[in-house]
Amino acid sequence: MSRHNKPTMGLTLGEAPGIGPELVVKALQDDEIKALATWVIIGDERVLHQGEAIAKLSLPYQKASSIDEVNDSHPVWLIDLGNLDPQSYELGVLSIHSGKITGETLIFALELAKTQKLDGVVYAPLNKEALHKGGFHFQDEIHFFADLLNCQEGFGEINVMDTLWVTRVTSHVPLKEVSALVTKENVLKTIQFADENLRKAGYQKPKICVAALNPHAGDGGLLGTEEIEEIIPAVEEAKDKGIEVNGPFPADTILLRRDTDPFDCLVGMYHDQAQIGMKLLGFNRGVTISGGLPVVLTTPAHGTAFDIAGQGIADPQPMKVAMKLGVRLSQNLN
């Protein structure tokens, strides 16, 4: 519960050699975004200044030495951790040191959220390889967050683009491991996860559509048997539990079904299966939620974009949408 009239949202700068600091500076030029919450940037002031220089924009903010000083009198605050000198990394180049600091900064933000001093955290894109090499030996950031928040299961990434939500049975795993993980139990859990999280976000009876794994949904077993042995039984059991779910449908045309039989959430079997279509539909509007955790966490669906870091051309729109959705979820959940 916010201690203030507006939600108090943590905002991290992400992987400093990437486009994160530039995105934060650009996004906070928007009056609508500024009015939504009290934004508390958590990071190094020098990195924030680098973001301003790259964006060629100035960002007015108030400094706080601790979260207890933050109040509604200013829309943007900075808690300067003084932990990352921009001289220590090169823009566009993976830095193990920056990865370590990204992880430590997120720990700082999550500790505040755990104790309800923040209503949610929006993080600018981080780099999984840098985070891992920086000492956080998790498969990806959601496992890192879950560990910090003492969650063993029931969490997963959800991507949101406008009114389309997408989640997946397997996420950041090598493709060769996917088939073994597409089990009835995992598919059912993911359908239930989708249903629960959309309900929390305000959908009364979310309509869920499940993708097949194999080409043409396996063509009756000719092109693979996961549909018959695992996915269909999971969908049937989910229906028996009262969830509005259909499928499996061939993945290459599943998004087209929205024109004739609209649905709220697509459950995919693996990362790129769902993400390619979604990113083509609205790369500049995609957000990722770390779902199923006790803290609201959102981030743009895109990554650190090292190839354009420092050029000032990064599009802040997905960051803005992540900030708006973070506020909305924090109001629903807190």
Ligand SMILES: NC(=O)C1=CN([C@@H]2O[C@H](COP(=O)(O)OP(=O)(O)OC[C@H]3O[C@@H](n4cnc5c(N)ncnc54)[C@H](O)[C@@H]3O)[C@@H](O)[C@H]2O)C=CC1
């Ligand atoms: N929000 C987060 O924390 C996310 C982090 N990642 C991480 O980011 C790293 C790089 O991932 P990639 O797969 O290379 O994807 P990426 O999204 O960083 O880059 C893919 C392409 O999109 C462009 N792009 C991305 N964001 C843009 C923006 N705001 N404006 C203009 N162009 C933009 C890039 O320049 C690049 O050409 C990986 O370590 C990945 O795990 C990936 C997705 C989300």
Ligand SMILES: NCC(=O)COP(=O)(O)O
């Ligand atoms: N940091 C969030 C993240 O990497 C999720 O992106 P994606 O795996 O959904 O593309």
